[in-house]
Amino acid sequence: MNQRSKRWQDIFIVAAIILLATALRVYRLDELPPGLHFDEAFNATMARNVLLGVERPIFFRQDLTEEPMAIYTTALAFGILGQSAWTLRFVSALVGIAGVGALYFLARALFQSRWIAALSALTLAVLYWHLNFSRLGMEPIFTPLMATLAFAFLWQGLSLRAAHPSSTLRSAQNARRAMTLPFALAGFFFAATLYTYKAALFIPILVGAFILLEIILDHAFWARHHRGLIIFALVAILVYAPLGLYLVAHPDEFFQRPSTVAATNFTIVENIARVAGMFFINGDTNPRSNLPERPALDPFLALGFSIGIAICLARFRRDAPARFLLLWLIVMSLPSILTDFAPHFGRNLAVTPALALIVAFGFASLIEHSRLNRSLFTVRFACSLLIAGFAFSTFSTARDYFFVWGARTGLYDSFDVGIYTLAQKLRDRPGDEIVYITPADPEHYTIRFALDDRDVRVFDGRRVIVLPPAESVATFGIITRADTRTRARLEKFYREARVIEPLDDFTAQPYAIILRVQGAPHIAPEKIVHANFGDVIELIGYDIAREQNAVALTLYWRSRAITRDDYTVFAQLLGAPNPATQSPVWAQADAQPTDPTSHWRVGEIIIDESRIPLPENLPRGEYEIQIGMYILNTGARLPVFTSNRAPTERDSVSIERSTYP
Known part of the structure; x- marks a missing residue:
């Protein structure tokens, strides 16, 4: 050859x-x-x-x-x-x-x-x-x-x-x-x-x-x-x-x-x-x-x-x-x-x-x-x-x-089919709609690639809920397999909330839903507050509940301006000076909101939770709860503004007086 x-x-x-x-x-x-x-x-x-x-x-x-x-x-x-x-x-x-x-x-x-x-x-x-x-x-x-x-x-x-x-x-x-x-x-x-x-x-x-x-x-x-x-x-x-x-x-x-x-x-x-x-x-x-x-x-x-x-x-x-x-x-x-x-x-x-x-x-x-x-x-x-x-x-x-x-039905999770499909469907929603996903990591590359630069807000609805600005149209992608809370809360806040599309996994079990809301939410905090912090964030109300060794707070925030800072919220229990510390602070809880403030958009309402643990030796008496915000790295607090948007010398607000324990 x-x-x-x-x-x-x-x-x-x-x-x-x-x-x-x-x-x-x-x-x-x-x-x-x-x-x-x-x-x-x-x-x-x-x-x-x-x-x-x-x-x-x-x-x-x-x-x-x-x-x-x-x-x-x-x-x-x-x-x-x-x-x-x-x-x-x-x-x-x-x-x-x-x-x-x-x-x-x-x-x-x-x-x-x-x-x-x-x-x-x-x-x-x-x-x-x-x-x-x-x-x-x-x-x-x-x-x-x-x-x-x-x-x-x-x-x-x-x-x-x-x-x-x-x-x-x-x-x-x-x-x-x-x-x-x-x-x-x-x-x-x-x-x-x-x-x-x-x-x-x-x-x-x-x-x-x-x-x-x-x-x-x-x-x-x-x-x-x-x-x-x-x-x-x-x-x-x-x-x-x-x-x-x-x-x-x-x-x-x-x-x-x-x-x-x-x-x-x-x-x-x-x-x-x-x-x-x-x-x-x-x-x-x-x-x-x-x-x-x-x-x-x-x-x-x-x-x-x-x-x-x-x-x-x-x-x-x-x-x-x-x-x-x-x-x-x-x-x-x-x-x-x-x-x-x-x-x-x-x-x-x-x-x-x-x-x-x-x-x-x-x-x-x-x-x-x-x-x-x-x-x-x-x-x-x-x-x-x-x-x-x-x-x-x-x-x-x-x-x-x-x-x-x-x-294999397990490929649904092995290859992130659910979050990929959900993100693709949210990407294709009308451009005038605000889109949210819960719960998810905003840096998850499957979400980022599937969204293809579509602007989407991500939060963890298991611990916090984010509501869009009043009179807007919004679509929520809720991974109901993980977040069993958000759908019920949205249907409570929006009478016209409706499920557009359910998503099932390969075993026909519910994985997620796409839910659409429109208009102003019907929120009803137990206590109404109007506390303007730095003309950036406003506390508009709260719910309070007593637990055996703690005070549980649900805080209703409204974003007034975009900020790049991630503020930390402090909640203090104040009373007569503590003999051991000579300070009126008997208990305190400091934590960033579950949804960081740098993610908040103007007009959004963020409903977050805080918990103040009570010391075992807390003497019975009258106490007040104060709320404020500060930057963790510097300790600088946001000042409280008046209704005319003028700063005051205060950097916290008193929201509750009560007898404890």
Whole structure:
């Protein structure tokens, strides 16, 4: 077969395998995974910021820090395909598909075998572990692609140099350039891995260990390859320099995430067993990373892996590819062994190409052994078993992902489906409506990305309620699964309150409602007050209740002006001077409102709660309760204003006189 025919055969094989990989990675991508998990939403939010020019850092400090490659790639895709969860995940799908093609290239360089290359790519294409992360909008999937390309070019350079003696190359400049280019590209992609994900920090250890081992076992290795390896190192240093210099200047950021997930010495011993067992027995239990506890390999692939491992061990001293694969498997398992929640398929994802190569090596060796029998029947039988086995693996992966894992009702919470759907629906409300969500974190990236810059107020209705300015139209997204209080209170304050849409989870249980209110609320505090603090905040009323050892206050505040300060409310119980302290203050409660004052908008009414604990030795007598506000950092109090909005010398108001206890 001539060179051109071989090239077309390669193209046909790769195209067929990539077609299969593509089908598995893009089928129902708009449905599975559902929702948008927090970590995915972080990448999406940062990518949108990059696209809009809000920030374009070399390293992202938020969310315990993250490398930039996935975010910048997603920003580019957002600019072309639009900003959506589908686009975010489509980027990962493309990277996963490219990883399958890159592995074919690496296997050809390692083994000079089209047969092993095809089996390697096919294994990765149907590997559940790799498929799962190819459909998540997260950064780990970038690491195996960049590592595979780096190793493919590195191995190509090593093979080319070994195939052409230095005496021949020295007289041929074009041959020298042909030898230099693979090492330069290997250095580029090697450095690129360090822009992908924290676990990639182990790749320099892998490459360094392999080169050192080759120098020990092959004394001529350095003499043959030193020029190419120096080029490799120089290019890698140059490409990594921008990120490397930043991390040298900010070492605390560099170690922030690793320090939070590091395992103890005792746990590391347990993790070794767990990681070893993940291939055959129990895999990752996280439903976002795996069908919980599904081993990394199905029975068929486990067979090929076992054979491949045995052959690699047998050939360790005489076969450089065998040494490389074993080192790859061991070193890139360390990110999971040395951290918590082992086995962690995300941190171990860079193992998957090595896994596929070892499986292919095992099966190819089996077929080669059958050929030695010189029996056509034996060869055909072995090939038939191989075809049937890969058909089984493909079926097993598709079934487990799309029909078993995809049908799990727990995915509703695992992928933040509820809050993502609720935020999207609130985003689409008419622009003249004020939108509220309770209870939720305003910095939750799933909410931020889904709202797409829609202005929304977030508060915790389990402890406070925020009412919109009078005569406005407002929509409340209430997560009733968590907040069982807000709906009843709104229906009490607004006679025309109505539920626009309920949201149920995957088990048809209520998750949230969207409720619309309009007009002025009908609030009726037990006691009416008109206390203007700094012409910024007004206390308009309160409810009071006696508990066994405390006084419970419900305070009705109205925002008069926007403030950037988060004020602290103090509630004091004052009486005759305390003999022990010579102060009239017998009890006091200081706390910021549950909804911070910097969030308050003009005209809103905030109904919050405060509780003054009473001392056990409180003598019976007449006491008064005073309320005021101050800035915690400075102690500066807000002055009380008159009805004409003029400041007075007072900085608190008396709201209640009564006998205690």
